[in-house]
Amino acid sequence: MKIEIKESNCIGCGACVATSPDIFSFNDDGFAEAIKEPIKEEDIEIVKDAIESCPTDAIKEINN
Numbered sequence: 441m442k443i444e445i446k447e448s449n450c451i452g453c454g455a456c457v458a459t460s461p462d463i464f465s466f467n468d469d470g471f472a473e474a475i476k477e478p479i480k481e482e483d484i485e486i487v488k489d490a491i492e493s494c495p496t497d498a499i500k501e502i503n504n
């Protein structure tokens with residue numbers, strides 16, 4: 441599983457970083473970025489929680 445964060449949608453609220461600090465961080469522009477990819481099986485549940493926590497639907501799951 442991979443994730444894509446649409447920067448134009450991100451408002452830098454930090455909900456994803458608070459939910460999964462091992463997976464998400466802020467880049468130099470103050471937007472969220474994934475720091476651990478691909479997402480491991482054991483992290484999928486918490487990443488899904490982060491996706492749901494995002495108020496602007498900026499995080500998308502990519503299945504490939």
Ligand code: SF4
Nearest residue numbers: 450451453454456494
């Ligand atoms: Fe950006 Fe969404 Fe993360 Fe907030 S929860 S920092 S809007 S990606």
